[in-house]
Amino acid sequence: MEKTKSIYVKEKKSKIHGTGIYATRDIPKNTYVLEYVGEKVTKKQSDQIAQDLLDKYEKNKKKYAGVFLFTLNSRFDINGNVKWNTARFINHSCDPNSEAVIDKGHIWIETIKNVKKGDEITYNYGYDVENYEDHPCWCGTKKCVSYIVAEKQWTKLKKLLKKKLSK
Numbered sequence: 001m002e003k004t005k006s007i008y009v010k011e012k013k014s015k016i017h018g019t020g021i022y023a024t025r026d027i028p029k030n031t032y033v034l035e036y037v038g039e040k041v042t043k044k045q046s047d048q049i050a051q052d053l054l055d056k057y058e059k060n061k062k063k064y065a066g067v068f069l070f071t072l073n074s075r076f077d078i079n080g081n082v083k084w085n086t087a088r089f090i091n092h093s094c095d096p097n098s099e100a101v102i103d104k105g106h107i108w109i110e111t112i113k114n115v116k117k118g119d120e121i122t123y124n125y126g127y128d129v130e131n132y133e134d135h136p137c138w139c140g141t142k143k144c145v146s147y148i149v150a151e152k153q154w155t156k157l158k159k160l161l162k163k164k165l166s167k
């Protein structure tokens, strides 16, 4: 399989983490910049992949558990942890310029702001608050909540963090 390419972006060493994806030109808001591709897996397979990653993470205590599973629909997920998926390099940010959208059975990374040439492309990974401690965030934006968590669960996260501090 050939690596996915886009006229809008390229891989580059990231200031946030590892390799990132950067705009090669000015990109208007609401542009599909890159498709998030991978292997279509059933929910059962998906759970197994997530469990294996978690076990590996527990063993090695690596910085990132590296979850690349995407909900496609009620039956299938996309496992984006494949070499040809360039979009797997896109970093999370608490103040992102893009988001992942599902359109006719495909996952696209779409800009939600006007993006300047040279900007890093980011989206919110939307992880559940439940295991927030496994996913620290280094996005460095003013809005950063220190963990990779879906924005709609930030209130819950802030409550949990407060509780932890008061202990």
Ligand SMILES: [Zn+2]
Pocket: 093, 094, 095, 137, 138, 139, 140, 141, 143, 144, 145, 146, 147
């Ligand atoms: Zn952050």
